[in-house]
Amino acid sequence: MADKEITSLTIRRPDDWHLHLRDGAMLRAVLPETTRHFARAIIMPNLVPPVVTAAQASAYRDRIMAALPAGANFTPLMTLYLTEATDPEDVRRAHADGIATAVKLYPAGATTNSASGVRDFEKVRAVLDMMAEIGMPLCVHGEVTDHSIDIFDREAAFIDKVMKPLRKKVPDLKIVMEHVTTQDAVDYVRDSIKNLAATITTHHLIINRNHILAGGIKPHYYCLPVAKREAHRVALVQAAVSGDKRFFLGTDSAPHTDPLKLQACGCAGIFTAPNTMSCLAEVFEAAGKLKKLEDFAALNGPKFYGLPPNEDMITLVKGDPVTYPAQIATDDGPVTVFDPGFDLHWRVAG
Ligand code: NCD
Ligand code: ZN
Numbered sequence: 001m002a003d004k005e006i007t008s009l010t011i012r013r014p015d016d017w018h019l020h021l022r023d024g025a026m027l028r029a030v031l032p033e034t035t036r037h038f039a040r041a042i043i044m045p046n047l048v049p050p051v052v053t054a055a056q057a058s059a060y061r062d063r064i065m066a067a068l069p070a071g072a073n074f075t076p077l078m079t080l081y082l083t084e085a086t087d088p089e090d091v092r093r094a095h096a097d098g099i100a101t102a103v104k105l106y107p108a109g110a111t112t113n114s115a116s117g118v119r120d121f122e123k124v125r126a127v128l129d130m131m132a133e134i135g136m137p138l139c140v141h142g143e144v145t146d147h148s149i150d151i152f153d154r155e156a157a158f159i160d161k162v163m164k165p166l167r168k169k170v171p172d173l174k175i176v177m178e179h180v181t182t183q184d185a186v187d188y189v190r191d192s193i194k195n196l197a198a199t200i201t202t203h204h205l206i207i208n209r210n211h212i213l214a215g216g217i218k219p220h221y222y223c224l225p226v227a228k229r230e231a232h233r234v235a236l237v238q239a240a241v242s243g244d245k246r247f248f249l250g251t252d253s254a255p256h257t258d259p260l261k262l263q264a265c266g267c268a269g270i271f272t273a274p275n276t277m278s279c280l281a282e283v284f285e286a287a288g289k290l291k292k293l294e295d296f297a298a299l300n301g302p303k304f305y306g307l308p309p310n311e312d313m314i315t316l317v318k319g320d321p322v323t324y325p326a327q328i329a330t331d332d333g334p335v336t337v338f339d340p341g342f343d344l345h346w347r348v349a350g
Contacts, residue, residue, distance in 0.1 A: 003288045007318040009346075013310040014277065014297035016041040018139070018178050018199050018250025020269065021064060021076070023047055025331035028067045030255050033273035033328065035072040037348050039310040042139065042250065043076045045104050046113040050081035054094035061099070077101035077305075079139060083116045084123040088130040095136045101305065102137045102176070103127070107162070109145045111224040112254070112268055117141075121166065132172040137305065139176045142185065143225050152209070155225050156184040163188065171195070176304070179204065179252045181225045183235035189246050190239075197304045199250025200240050200296075202272045205283045206340045208233045219261045220336050223254065224268040240296050241289035248301035251276050257333035272338040275324045279338070281316050281346035315349045322347045 019034060019041040021027050034041055043064065045051035051060050057078040064076045079102045080091060086103075094100035105124075106117035118124055131138060143154040144161055167175065177185055177198040189198045203223065208230045212221045221227065239247045253276065254269030261267055272279065277297070284293045293316075302309045321343040327334040 003285050003290045006285075006290055008315060009281065009290055009293065010313050010315045011294035012298035013037075013039045013312050013314050014249065015039055015301050015310065016251050016253070016276075017176070017248055017301045017305075018042055018044065018201070018252045019273070020044045020046070020252070020254040022255060023060070023063065026255060026335075027064065029328060029330035030253075030271070030273060030335070031064065031067050032069045032072070034253070035069060035074040037277050037314065039073065039312075040075045040077055040307075042102060043078055045079045045081035046106065046111075048113055050083075050113065050116050051078070052081050052083055052086065052116070054080070054090050054097070054099050057094060058099045079104045081106070081116065082118060082124055082127065082138075084118060084120060086124065086127050088127045091127055091136070092130055092134060095134055100136075102139050103131060105138055105140045107141065107143065107145045107158075110141050110143050114141070121162070125169070128166075128170045128173055132170050132174075135174065135306070137174040137176055139178050142177045142180070151226055152228055155180070155182050159184060159188050167196070174304070176250075178250055179225060180236065181228050182232045186235045186239045190244070192246070197246045197248065197300075198239075199252075199301075200236050200247055201250060201252040201270075202276045202279050203227070203252075203270045203338055204233065205237050205240055206233075206279060211341070219266040220339070221270065222261075222266060222268055223252065223270045226268075237283060237287055241284055241287045241292050243292045243295045245295070245300045245303055247296065248304065249280070249297045255330075255335045257330065258327070258336055259333055261336065270338050271335050274328065274337050275322070275340070275344060277314075277316065277348050278322050278324070278344035278346045279340050281318075282340070282342070282344055285346070316346045317349045318345050319347070321345060
């Protein structure tokens with residue numbers, strides 16, 4: 001059957017391999033938007049202060065569990081924020097005790113709340129060697145922070161300056177290049193034989209840099225890494241719909257209140273949790289690859305992380321345009337929901 005004729009699609013329940021849940025009032029408001037459709041998520045540690053130690057990750061996980069909506073069946077997979085002072089033994093214990101699933105590497109200054117990130121990779125070498133030994137993945141924000149490098153080139157530069165040397169030094173380390181935005185990153189991951197995968201966000205499958213900059217500046221489309229030109233978006237779609245096991249969904253849903261987005265120096269981050277599955281179905285349908293949505297959203301991620309796929313299923317149904325709120329209210333202020341710029345016809349049933 002041609003994809004245009006398919007009106008119902010049943011897939012394993014999806015997971016989100018890169019998610020910002022924040023804390024406090026924001027956590028309580030945004031968590032249900034993810035738990036409605038997703039069974040697990042890799043939780044980003046860039047709180048203020050960041051989640052660095054096993055004890056902090058355990059306490060943060062408790063706060064997430066306490067904020068779960070009634071009846072939700074959701075497992076937060078915690079990450080530790082890698083700093084130059086991270087103790088390899090603390091990481092080892094966190095992994096052994098099931099407190100932390102992965103470690104997150106932010107180059108210092110790369111993005112929102114990344115000031116404590118890594119400047120000198122030799123200083124974290126002992127942690128990386130230990131992670132390679134125990135099979136604990138490293139999630140990498142792949143952008144150089146050098147101000148002399150053009151912001152649109154920072155991901156490609158990161159591959160040459162950081163990824164290649166790092167993978168030579170620690171070849172057994174499992175690495176997820178997160179939220180890739182370029183053909184360069186897609187090619188780099190495709191060329192790898194093992195221990196390398198990439199997440200792709202919902203919004204980078206839909207927007208290019210014109211969405212941010214043409215016809216007036218649109219802060220709600222601003223995130224990091226910043227969306228690139230159209231040819232890169234097309235390369236991301238091809239990777240996502242290919243079924244290639246090295247590419248899987250990490251929404252990077254990153255809520256900020258409207259006052260923080262809409263100011264002279266607005267925050268980076270796009271809030272896609274409420275309508276991600278509808279957006280993805282639309283993208284996969286347009287590519288004629290609806291059947292590959294399950295690989296991307298529910299199978300490839302667990303496989304890379306060495307976890308079983310979820311047992312239960314969800315059904316996406318196609319019909320009249322779906323309605324979703326333009327904003328969700330939080331006690332911190334309103335958060336605008338990602339607008340893909342086209343009607344969404346797919347909804348998650350039940
Ligand atoms: C993220 C955030 O707001 O925490 N922002 C973003 O634009 N993606 C940080 C990040 O993942 O880079
Ligand atoms: Zn992120």
